[in-house]
Amino acid sequence: MNRQRSDVWIIYSIVVLAVSLVMISIAGILIASVSPPEETEQLFSLAHYGEVFGNPDLYKVIGRTLLLGLGSIAFMLAFSLPISWILARTDYKRKNLLFSLLIANIAIPGFIKAMSYVFLFNPTAGIVNKLVTPLVGEALFNVYSLPWICYLQGLLMTPIAVFMIYPALRNMDGSLEEACWTSGLSRWQAVRYVVFPLVAPAIAAASLFFFILAIEIFDVVALVGLPGKIVVLSGMIYDATHPTYGLPNYGKAGVLGVILFLIAGVAIAFYLKLLVQAQRYQVVGAKIRHVQQELSGKGKLLADCFIGVWIFLSFVIPLFTLFWTSLVPYLQPPSLKALDTLSFKSYSVALAYMIEPMKNTLFVMVTSVILAVVLSVCVSWLVTRTKSRLAPVVEFIVFLSIAVPSMVSAVAFQFIALKLYSIIPLYGSIVLVVLVLASRMLTFTTRTINGTALQLNQELDEAAYTSGLSRFTAFRKVFLPLVTPAVVYSAFVVAVLAARDLTVPLMVNTGNKELVSTLIYHLQANGSYDVASAVGFYLMVFLLVLVLLARRLTGLKQL
Amino acid sequence: MLEITQLRKTYRDKREQVYALDGIDLAVKKGEFLVLLGPSGCGKTTTLRSIAGLERPDEGEITIDGQPVYAEAQHIFVPPEKRPISMVFQSYAIWPHLSVYDNVALPLKVGHRRLEQEEREKRIKEVLALLGLESLADRKVTALSGGQQQRVSLARAIAQRPKVLLMDEPLSNLDYKLRVRLRSELKALMHQLELTTVYVTHDQEEALAMGDRIAVMNQGKLIQLGTPRDIYQQPLTEFVARFIGEMNFISGTVRQIDQDEVHLETALGNLVGKVPKGGQRPVVGQKRTLGIRPTDIDMIPEQTAEARGDQVAGTIVSAQYLGESIDYTVQAGPITLQVKTHHRLVFQPNDCVTLQFDPKYAIVIEPDDETGWGKRHE
Numbered sequence: 035m036n037r038q039r040s041d042v043w044i045i046y047s048i049v050v051l052a053v054s055l056v057m058i059s060i061a062g063i064l065i066a067s068v069s070p071p072e073e074t075e076q077l078f079s080l081a082h083y084g085e086v087f088g089n090p091d092l093y094k095v096i097g098r099t100l101l102l103g104l105g106s107i108a109f110m111l112a113f114s115l116p117i118s119w120i121l122a123r124t125d126y127k128r129k130n131l132l133f134s135l136l137i138a139n140i141a142i143p144g145f146i147k148a149m150s151y152v153f154l155f156n157p158t159a160g161i162v163n164k165l166v167t168p169l170v171g172e173a174l175f176n177v178y179s180l181p182w183i184c185y186l187q188g189l190l191m192t193p194i195a196v197f198m199i200y201p202a203l204r205n206m207d208g209s210l211e212e213a214c215w216t217s218g219l220s221r222w223q224a225v226r227y228v229v230f231p232l233v234a235p236a237i238a239a240a241s242l243f244f245f246i247l248a249i250e251i252f253d254v255v256a257l258v259g260l261p262g263k264i265v266v267l268s269g270m271i272y273d274a275t276h277p278t279y280g281l282p283n284y285g286k287a288g289v290l291g292v293i294l295f296l297i298a299g300v301a302i303a304f305y306l307k308l309l310v311q312a313q314r315y316q317v318v319g320a321k322i323r324h325v326q327q328e329l330s331g332k333g334k335l336l337a338d339c340f341i342g343v344w345i346f347l348s349f350v351i352p353l354f355t356l357f358w359t360s361l362v363p364y365l366q367p368p369s370l371k372a373l374d375t376l377s378f379k380s381y382s383v384a385l386a387y388m389i390e391p392m393k394n395t396l397f398v399m400v401t402s403v404i405l406a407v408v409l410s411v412c413v414s415w416l417v418t419r420t421k422s423r424l425a426p427v428v429e430f431i432v433f434l435s436i437a438v439p440s441m442v443s444a445v446a447f448q449f450i451a452l453k454l455y456s457i458i459p460l461y462g463s464i465v466l467v468v469l470v471l472a473s474r475m476l477t478f479t480t481r482t483i484n485g486t487a488l489q490l491n492q493e494l495d496e497a498a499y500t501s502g503l504s505r506f507t508a509f510r511k512v513f514l515p516l517v518t519p520a521v522v523y524s525a526f527v528v529a530v531l532a533a534r535d536l537t538v539p540l541m542v543n544t545g546n547k548e549l550v551s552t553l554i555y556h557l558q559a560n561g562s563y564d565v566a567s568a569v570g571f572y573l574m575v576f577l578l579v580l581v582l583l584a585r586r587l588t589g590l591k592q593l
Numbered sequence: 594m595l596e597i598t599q600l601r602k603t604y605r606d607k608r609e610q611v612y613a614l615d616g617i618d619l620a621v622k623k624g625e626f627l628v629l630l631g632p633s634g635c636g637k638t639t640t641l642r643s644i645a646g647l648e649r650p651d652e653g654e655i656t657i658d659g660q661p662v663y664a665e666a667q668h669i670f671v672p673p674e675k676r677p678i679s680m681v682f683q684s685y686a687i688w689p690h691l692s693v694y695d696n697v698a699l700p701l702k703v704g705h706r707r708l709e710q711e712e713r714e715k716r717i718k719e720v721l722a723l724l725g726l727e728s729l730a731d732r733k734v735t736a737l738s739g740g741q742q743q744r745v746s747l748a749r750a751i752a753q754r755p756k757v758l759l760m761d762e763p764l765s766n767l768d769y770k771l772r773v774r775l776r777s778e779l780k781a782l783m784h785q786l787e788l789t790t791v792y793v794t795h796d797q798e799e800a801l802a803m804g805d806r807i808a809v810m811n812q813g814k815l816i817q818l819g820t821p822r823d824i825y826q827q828p829l830t831e832f833v834a835r836f837i838g839e840m841n842f843i844s845g846t847v848r849q850i851d852q853d854e855v856h857l858e859t860a861l862g863n864l865v866g867k868v869p870k871g872g873q874r875p876v877v878g879q880k881r882t883l884g885i886r887p888t889d890i891d892m893i894p895e896q897t898a899e900a901r902g903d904q905v906a907g908t909i910v911s912a913q914y915l916g917e918s919i920d921y922t923v924q925a926g927p928i929t930l931q932v933k934t935h936h937r938l939v940f941q942p943n944d945c946v947t948l949q950f951d952p953k954y955a956i957v958i959e960p961d962d963e964t965g966w967g968k969r970h971e
Binding site for chain 1 (some may be wrong): 677706
C-alpha cells in the first residue's frame with residue numbers, strides 16, 4: 035500500500051513542477067519589474083516603472099504594437115479564411131494537395147520567409163529594388179515598414195491558422211444551412227443570417243489567439259523591425275536585455291513585459307468568452323451533416339488563382355530567393371555577370387558552420403519535447419482522471435501560460451537565473467531556452483492530450499482499479515497507452531516549433547552557444563547572405579523530414 | 594399535389610454504379626400523410642431530399658401542385674428556396690444563435706417566403722400557440738429539451754405554409770414514450786392544417802400509426818404502396834411482410850385454385866391461402882410461399898382439437914413470456930413456426946398442440962429469391 039502511494043506522488047510532483055514553471059514566468063516578470071536599480075539598498079522600487087512610463091514614446095510604441103497585432107490578423111485572415119473555406123465547405127478537387135502544402139509550409143520558418151523578403155525588398159540592396167531603380171529612378175519597395183511586418187507575420191501564421199479555423203467551418207452542422215434553403219433563404223442570405231453568425235465567434239477566438247502570437251513573436255521584428263527602427267514592445271524588450279553597451283536592464287524589460295502580459299491577458303479574457311459562446315452554438319447530441327458547395331467553373335478558377343497566389347508568396351518567393359542568394363557572393367539580381375560567379379561553395383561552408391549549432395538545436399528539441407510532454411501528460415491525468423479539488427486550479431494555471439508571451443517568460447527566467455546564479459548556475463545556459471520553450475508549449479500540449487483523455491470513458495480507470503491495479507499502474511498501463519497518439523502528435527509539434535524558433539534563443543543570452551536559427555540570424559546580420567541562405571536550406575530540409583515523419587506517424591494523412 | 598415520375602439517382606461505390614433511386618413513381622394527394630418506410634440505405638431520405646431540392650437526381654421528374662420543380666429532360670431544377678416546401682430535419686436544424694421566436698420568424702422576414710410585418714406577427718403567434726410554444730418564445734433554443742426543440746423545428750416549417758411538408762425522421766432522436774405521444778399529436782395536427790406531408794421513417798410501428806398511406810422502399814425501389822392495413826395484412830413480398838412485423842413462411846407448390854383461394858402442397862400437407870390485393874395470381878404447378886402472422890395461428894391442446902380450417906400437429910419447443918403475450922416456438926414436422934398467444938394461454942415445452950391456420954389470414958406470395966428482394970434483410 036505504501037509503495038503505491040509513493041508512486042502516485044511521482045505524478046503529483048511533476049504536476050507541481052509544471053505549475054511552478056508557469057508561476058516562475060509570471061512571478062519572475064513581476065519581481066523583475068519592481069527590482070531596484072543597481073547599487074541601491076532597497077528591496078523593491080518602482081523606479082523602472084517611472085523610467086518606462088516617463089518615456090513619452092511609450093504610448094506610441096503600445097499603439098504601434100496593437101496595430102502590429104491587428105494588421106497581422108488582417109493578413110492572416112485574408113489568407114486563411116478563404117483557404118479554410120475552400121477546404122471545409124466546397125468540393126474543390128485538389129484538397130489533398132492543398133493540405134500537403136499547408137503542412138509543408140510549416141517547414142519554412144517564419145524568420146526565413148522574412149529573410150527572403152528582406153533580400154528582395156530592402157531599400158538599399160534588395161534584389162527587386164536593384165532591378166527597378168534603373169527603370170524608375172528610385173527604390174520602389176521598403177520592406178522595413180510596419181505593413182510589411184504585418185504581412186510577413188500574417189503569412190507565417192497562415193498554415194497554423196487554417197488548422198484552427200478549418201474545424202470551426204467544417205463542424206458547423208450543414209443541415210442548419212440546408213434548413214435555410216428549405217425555408218426560402220437564398221445562399222447569400224443563409225451565409226449572412228446563419229452561417230456567419232455561427233462561425234464568427236470561433237473565427238474571432240482564433241484571431242485573438244493569433245493577436246497574442248503576433249505581438250509576442252520576435253522572428254519578423256528582429257529581421258525587419260530592428261533594422262527598420264520600427265519600435266514595438268517586443269523590440270523594446272529585446273533592446274533592454276541586449277544593450278550595445280553595458281549590462282542588460284531586466285528591470286526595464288520587466289516593466290515592458292508586464293505591459294505585454296497585460297495586453298495578452300485582456301486578449302485571453304476575450305478569447306475565453308468567445309470560446310464559450312462558440313461552444314454554446316453546438317447543439318449537443320445532434321448529428322453533424324457536412325455540406326459541400328459545388329464549385330462552378332468560375333469558382334474553381336477563382337480558388338485555383340487564390341491558392342496559386344498563396345503558393346507564390348509563401349513558397350516560390352522564399353525558396354527561389356534563398357536558392358539564388360545561396361549561389362552568389364552578394365545580393366544581386368540575376369544577370370549574365372552574376373552567372374559567372376555562381377558557386378555551391380556556400381553549402382560546404384554552411385555545413386562546417388552548422389555542426390555545433392545543430393547539436394545544440396537537437397538538444398533543445400529533444401529536451402523541450404521530453405519536458406513539455408512529461409509535464410502535460412501528468413497535468414492531463416490529474417485534470418481529466420482524478421476528482422482532485424486541485425485539478426481545476428492546476429488547469430487554470432497551466433492555461434494561464436497562454437497569456438505569457440515567450441518574450442516575457444524569457445526575461446523572467448533570465449532574471450531569476452541571474453539572481454540564483456550562485457546557487458544554480460543556469461544563467462546564460464541553453465537549458466533556459468528549453469525551460470522557456472517548454473513552458474510556452476505547455477498550454478498547447480496539455481490541451482491536446484486533454485482532448486483525447488476526455489474522450490476516454492471514466493469507467494476505464496474504474497475497471498483498472500476494480501481489477502486490482504494501483505493508481506500509478508493504471509496510469510502507466512491504461513492511461514498512457516490510450517493517450518499515446520495525442521502525445522506523439524504534440525511531441526512532433528513541439529519539436530518542429532522548437533527547431534524553427536528564433537524568438538526564444540535570441541532573447542536568452544546563451545554566450546557563444548548558437549542554435550541553427552540564431553546562426554542564420556547572425557550570418558545575415560553580418561552580411562553573409564549566401565551562407566545564411568545555405569544554412570536555411572539545410573534547416574528547411576531537416577524540418578521537412580520532421581514534418582513528413584509527423585504526418586506519417588500521426589495519421590494526419592488527409593482531411 | 595406531389596407527383597414523382599421515374600426518379601433515378603446513381604452513385605459510385607468502388608467503381609460499381611449503384612442505384613440510390615431506381616425508377617421511383619409516386620403520387621401524393623392533397624392533404625395526404627404519406628410515409629416513406631424502409632431500412633437504412635433504401636433511398637427514402639434521398640427521395641425526400643430530392644423533393645426538397647437538396648439533392649439532384651439523375652433522371653425523372655418531380656411536380657408540386659402542377660408546377661415542375663425538377664425535370665431532367667427539360668433541364669429544370671428549381672433550388673430549394675424557390676420550391677413551395679418546407680422541411681423538418683432529423684437533427685431539427687434549428688438555428689442555435691436565435692431565440693424560439695426568431696427561428697420561426699427568420700424565414701418570414703427574409704428570403705422567398707417573407708411576409709408583411711403585420712401578417713408575419715399574426716402568423717408566428719398563431720403557430721407558436723398551436724404548438725404550445727408561446728411561453729418559450731424568447732428562450733434561446735439551445736436551452737430547450739429535445740421535445741421542445743422538435744416543436745420549434747415543426748413550428749418553423751408550418752409557419753411557412755408549404756404546399757408540401759417534408760419530414761426526415763423527426764421523432765427518431767426522442768425517447769420512446771415521448772415519441773409515441775408525439776405521433777398522434779403530429780398526425781392530428783397535419784390533418785387539422787390539411788397539410789400534404791411526406792414523412793420518412795425506418796420505424797414500422799410509427800409508419801403504421803401515422804401514415805394515411807405507406808410507401809415501402811428497399812434498395813432504391815418502391816416495393817409496395819398502400820394503407821397501413823393493406824401493408825400489414827396483405828404484403829406483396831416476403832420483404833414487406835418481414836419488415837413490418839413478423840411472419841411465418843412455408844414454401845410449397847400450387848395444386849389447385851378456387852376463385853381467390855390458392856391450395857398449396859407443403860411439408861405440412863395441404864394449406865390454403867389468399868393472393869394479396871394487387872398480387873400476381875399463380876398458375877397450378879408454380880412454387881409459392883404461404884405466409885401467416887404468428888398472431889393468426891390458433892393454438893389448442895391436442896385432444897380438444899376440432900376440425901376447422903387447416904390443422905397441423907406440433908410440439909412446443911420453447912416459450913418466451915412477454916407480459917401481454919407469449920411467444921411460442923413450435924416444431925411442426927420439418928418446419929419451425931412462431932406463434933403468439935394471449936398471456937393466459939399457457940403451454941409447457943414438449944406439449945403436443947394442434948395449430949389451426951385460417952385461410953382468411955394466410956397469404957400466398959412469390960418467394961423472395963425469385964423477385965430478388967428481401968433475402969438480405971433476414
